Amino acid sequence: MRPFPLSLASPVEHAAPLPAEADLVVIGGGVIGVATALFANRRGLKTVLVEKGRVAAEQSSRNWGWIRAQGRDPAELPIVLEARRLWAELAAQTGEDIGLAQTGVLYLAENDRDLAGYDQWAAIARAHDLDTRQLSAAEIAALLPAAAKSWPGALWTASDLRAEPWRAVPALARLAAREGVTIRENCAARGLDIAAGRVGGVVTEAGRIATPAVVLAGGAWSSLLLARHGVTIPQLSVRSTVVRAEAAAPFAGQAVDGELAFRPRADGGVTLALGAAHDFFIGPDAFRHFFTWLPTAKSTFAHTRFRPAAPAGFPDAWTTARKWSDGGPSPFETMRVLDPLRTAVSSSASPALSPNGFPHSESRKSPMPGPA
Ligand SMILES: Cc1cc2nc3c(=O)[nH]c(=O)nc-3n(C[C@H](O)[C@H](O)[C@H](O)COP(=O)(O)OP(=O)(O)OC[C@H]3O[C@@H](n4cnc5c(N)ncnc54)[C@H](O)[C@@H]3O)c2cc1C
Numbered sequence: 320m321r322p323f324p325l326s327l328a329s330p331v332e333h334a335a336p337l338p339a340e341a342d343l344v345v346i347g348g349g350v351i352g353v354a355t356a357l358f359a360n361r362r363g364l365k366t367v368l369v370e371k372g373r374v375a376a377e378q379s380s381r382n383w384g385w386i387r388a389q390g391r392d393p394a395e396l397p398i399v400l401e402a403r404r405l406w407a408e409l410a411a412q413t414g415e416d417i418g419l420a421q422t423g424v425l426y427l428a429e430n431d432r433d434l435a436g437y438d439q440w441a442a443i444a445r446a447h448d449l450d451t452r453q454l455s456a457a458e459i460a461a462l463l464p465a466a467a468k469s470w471p472g473a474l475w476t477a478s479d480l481r482a483e484p485w486r487a488v489p490a491l492a493r494l495a496a497r498e499g500v501t502i503r504e505n506c507a508a509r510g511l512d513i514a515a516g517r518v519g520g521v522v523t524e525a526g527r528i529a530t531p532a533v534v535l536a537g538g539a540w541s542s543l544l545l546a547r548h549g550v551t552i553p554q555l556s557v558r559s560t561v562v563r564a565e566a567a568a569p570f571a572g573q574a575v576d577g578e579l580a581f582r583p584r585a586d587g588g589v590t591l592a593l594g595a596a597h598d599f600f601i602g603p604d605a606f607r608h609f610f611t612w613l614p615t616a617k618s619t620f621a622h623t624r625f626r627p628a629a630p631a632g633f634p635d636a637w638t639t640a641r642k643w644s645d646g647g648p649s650p651f652e653t654m655r656v657l658d659p660l661r662t663a664v665s666s667s668a669s670p671a672l673s674p675n676g677f678p679h680s681e682s683r684k685s686p687m688p689g690p691a
Pocket residue numbers: 346347348349350351352369370371372373374375376377378379380381382383384385386506507508509536537538539540541544559560561592651655656690691
């Protein structure tokens with residue numbers, strides 16, 4: 320098995336010495352932290368970004384890489400259209416190949432219910448002047464000639480984009496560093512300095528940075544850090560599986576039906592994922608936020624495999640420390656790059672090959688299956 324492109328084995332690329340003070344400290348080097356640091360620096364803030372492991376080595380390199388308007392809530396469309404514009408601009412500014420391509424997003428209907436949902440969304444697309452089209456079964460067959468399955472119809476937005484996540488976010492970080500952001504990998508934030516209700520600094524494993532402002536972009540770890548300071552956010556995590564296969568891509572765009580999503584990869588082959596299936600590990604936060612998340616748990620029940628405990632070192636594992644001192648070590652250093660393969664991967668590692676236990680589209684709640 321080829322290793323994932325980003326891991327703890329990847330060389331440290333950002334090892335800038337930490338300044339004693341900054342206007343803003345960003346905790347976390349995923350896409351949110353890197354983009355925040357880049358734009359804060361452009362607005363004149365002296366910005367430091369600390370990342371416990373490697374830039375983008377967690378969720379921000381493992382996703383589907385879609386930059387899509389299709390299927391969005393109308394309130395999100397202006398944001399997505401701006402994001403499309405920004406990605407094109409940023410890709411040019413990085414000077415790197417981030418795999419940005421306008422190859423379109425295709426939602427394949429399984430049944431009449433899906434088709435009815437696509438009818439509704441096509442009306443939204445028309446109102447926003449998008450190029451979204453509804454495709455017939457014959458048009459789909461022409462687009463995916465090798466498919467063993469057929470679909471009664473599809474929704475297709477040719478102008479939607481994708482990028483290669485594990486290239487795009489590190490490239491943005493390099494751009495940010497060139498423009499003056501101080502970035503330090505292998506540097507966990509252990510906690511915040513708070514006095515009289517105000518943040519005065521961030522305590523990292525490499526020392527303290529005095530700052531009046533912090534953006535916590537710690538992904539799945541954010542609630543753990545905040546809980547140390549008595550701040551509760553209703554955050555729970557699930558594990559979804561995305562597979563890299565060496566097979567030839569069925570077409571140039573990215574597509575999803577009731578079971579499977581796929582897209583070509585920038586390093587050859589395809590990325591495959593089971594649309595909505597995920598593992599949920601029960602831990603202390605599951606009980607803490609039980610009522611907040613109950614409606615979501617009910618609506619996604621058919622797609623969720625409940626597991627009694629997260630692997631050791633995961634943010635909401637039963638054994639993960641909830642208290643630690645500034646002298647550390649903190650749980651963030653114990654798991655520098657969240658390793659989703661820590662548990663047996665029996666059924667979730669090859670979802671396309673072993674879908675038993677996961678639902679068919681009849682149990683899918685939304686006819687709009689795209690990723691976040
Ligand atoms: C299966 C799947 C498919 C998806 N597909 C898409 C898609 O196609 N398009 C799309 O736009 N979105 C998609 N998403 C969503 C997208 O991946 C996430 O919204 C995004 O990656 C979140 O980025 P982030 O920066 O918030 O978090 P992360 O990428 O998790 O980054 C957080 C970083 O913070 C670091 N960190 C945590 N705690 C500390 C600490 N104390 N000190 C220092 N560093 C710390 C971590 O090491 C990590 O690198 C998908 C999600 C999933 C699960």
